[in-house]
Amino acid sequence: MSDALSIVSREAVLSPSPRKSVRAGEITSETELIREAQAGSRAAFDALVRQHDQAVLRLALHLTGSEQDAQDIHQEAFLKAYKSLANFRFECSFYTWIYRIVTNLCLDLMRRRKARREEQAVMIDAAGGEMDLLVNVSDDRAGANPDRELERKQLGRHIMDALEKLTPRERMVFELKHFQGLRLRTIGEMLNTTEETAKNTLFRATKKLRANLAGVR
Amino acid sequence: MTCEQAQESIALAVYGELPDEDRHLLAQHLVVCESCRAEYEAVEGLRKAMSLSPQEEPSANLLAQARLRLEEALDAVPQGGLLVRLGRRFRLGLVRLSSAPVMASALLVFGLAAGGYGGFRLGAHKLHVQQSEMILKALPIRPASVAISNGSVEAANVKPVADGPNDSLMIDTAAAQIANVSQILNAPNSNRVEIRFNRLVPESISGSINDPYIRRLLLLGVVAPQNPMVKDISVDLIARECATGRCNEGPDRRALMDALRYDNDPGVRLNALAGLQPYIASDVHVRNAVLDAMLHDADPIVRVQAIELVAPIEADSSVRQVLHTVAAQDENPQIRDVSEQLLEQEPPVQ
Structure with a gap:
């Protein structure tokens, strides 16, 4: 058990966090870029966009599952940032600030979609026999075995279905924690809430996901 | 640690968000509680399962396309006139100042002091000029052809302060109520002359002869x-x-x-x-x-x-x-x- 804990903590440290990778010199140059952009320099703003737009696009793509929507969110987020850059007061990192804009846009989109889906009525129940997916799962990703590959694709689809069943907020917290590797404190800042609320939301999200995936064959 | 607390801590532990002391307590609890251990393994399994469906990196094509669209959208944003840009700069300055209250206070104090001193200097200069004009207006200036008394001073000396072409005019000091000229300053290679003189100011007093x-x-x-x-x-x-x-x-x-x-x-x-x-x-x-x-x-x-x-x-x-x-x-x-x-x-x- 303690082995499992130690593995988890090591992985958590190794998980890529854009904030951690930023060195002191880069922070200084980013601050200068922000100040120049605030003073009206388009080139400085373009440089800021280049620093963050790939991560933004990745998050949006995963949350929306649609390239078109991801592009829309990418564009809208940076436009919004460009127009309201003068209000940025260095109270948090620029990364947190831009993610706050992105997560808000994504949450809006997800809420709209959820509302549409609920209106569309009948959910198809694809349940046959039951299989305890979670305990049999393997971490081996180099799947040369075609059966294993198919299994993984199915699993991926089930995971996406399970994620879709979360509330937009639960989905957002889970995505930012699991896929982006952000600290819950940062996630709380991005979503304008407390770390404690973010913890509870993560707890609920994992519980729901387990429940949704436990019934998958 | 109770089972309920352990359940809440498990997700945090799996994602590396549990403080060290709680992790230790949880580990102790999991050793003795089988159901919680099963729960831990299930959540850990979920994490691993989720890792099988990682976030895909956006393709280079998608990224380039998104950047191009953003460029176009940014180009379409109206830049605003000079006033808008100045307003933005001013607002920006205020924002920066608000984040540095000591600097803001120092600037404010400095600005007030500089303004006050500038105003004082300006006022003093204006007063000086007005006084000079009043004195010169009060001076009985006559054309040079008229009788010139012994003590008269050439008007060219006071020309910089006097207005109009007064080169041929003379000042009659006897009637000018000027007590004496105490100092004359003349900068080298300059036609400006500063003359310091004492004026007689008429006054009257009445009272008893025994006073x-x-x-x-x-x-x-x-x-x-x-x-x-x-x-x-x-x-x-x-x-x-x-x-x-x-x-x-x-x-x-x-x-x-x-x-x-x-x-x-x-x-x-x-x-x-x-x-x-x-x-x-x-x-x-x-x-x-x-x-x-x-x-x-x-x-x-x-x-x-x-x-x-x-x-x-x-x-x-x-x-x-x-x-x-x-x-x-x-x-x-x-x-x-x-x-x-x-x-x-x-x-x-x-």
Whole structure:
């Protein structure tokens, strides 16, 4: 058990966090870029966009599952940032600030979609026999075995279905924690809430996901 | 740790968000609680399962396309005019200042001080210019062809402050109420000249003639070189005061004696003489002054008046001496007669 804990903590440290990778010199140059952009320099703003737009696009793509929507969110987020850059007061990192804009846009989109889906009525129940997916799962990703590959694709689809069943907020917290590797404190800042609320939301999200995936064959 | 607490901690532990002390407690609990251990493994399994469906990196094509769309959208954003940009810069400045309150306060204080000092300097400069203009307007400037007095100053010297082409104009200092020119500053290779001078400011005061301050002014009037009328009236007033006995021994009598000896106007000398009369007997200086007048005054009326005044005290040897001199040498026969008569009336010196 303690082995499992130690593995988890090591992985958590190794998980890529854009904030951690930023060195002191880069922070200084980013601050200068922000100040120049605030003073009206388009080139400085373009440089800021280049620093963050790939991560933004990745998050949006995963949350929306649609390239078109991801592009829309990418564009809208940076436009919004460009127009309201003068209000940025260095109270948090620029990364947190831009993610706050992105997560808000994504949450809006997800809420709209959820509302549409609920209106569309009948959910198809694809349940046959039951299989305890979670305990049999393997971490081996180099799947040369075609059966294993198919299994993984199915699993991926089930995971996406399970994620879709979360509330937009639960989905957002889970995505930012699991896929982006952000600290819950940062996630709380991005979503304008407390770390404690973010913890509870993560707890609920994992519980729901387990429940949704436990019934998958 | 209870099972309920453990359940809540498991997700955090799996994602590396559980504090060290709680992790330790959880590990201890999991050793003894099978159901919680199963729960932990399930959540850990979920994490691993999720890792099988990682976030895909957006393709380079998608990224390039998104960047292109953003560029176009940013180009379409109106930049706004100069005012909008200035407003943005100003707002930005305020935002920066608000994040540095000490700097903001320092700037505010500095700005107020600089503004105040600037305003003071501007005001002082304006006042100086206005004063210069008023003084020059008050100066009686006349064309050069008109009579020029000895003390006149060429207007070219004050040209930078004076307005208009005044090269041919002269200032009559006698009427200009300028006491004197104290300093002239002229920067090298410059046609600007700064002249510092003292002005006479006319003032008036009224009060009792017995007021010491009025008395002092009257004494100044006695020696006034420019206005004979002032001198005349001053001597007259002081003399009248002295004639009624309200005359101090020092300045008043000295002023009258000086007037008697040196004034050009016989009328003034007569007034002085009248004022000195009560003191001829008691004050030897007054007596000498009157005797001087008897001997040397250019005006016969003054001399006669002096003789009449000393008559009551002719017993004095110096008076008799002078009377003898006058009786023998005075050019005026009438004065010689008067002197002789006086000498005859009085008994000889014992």
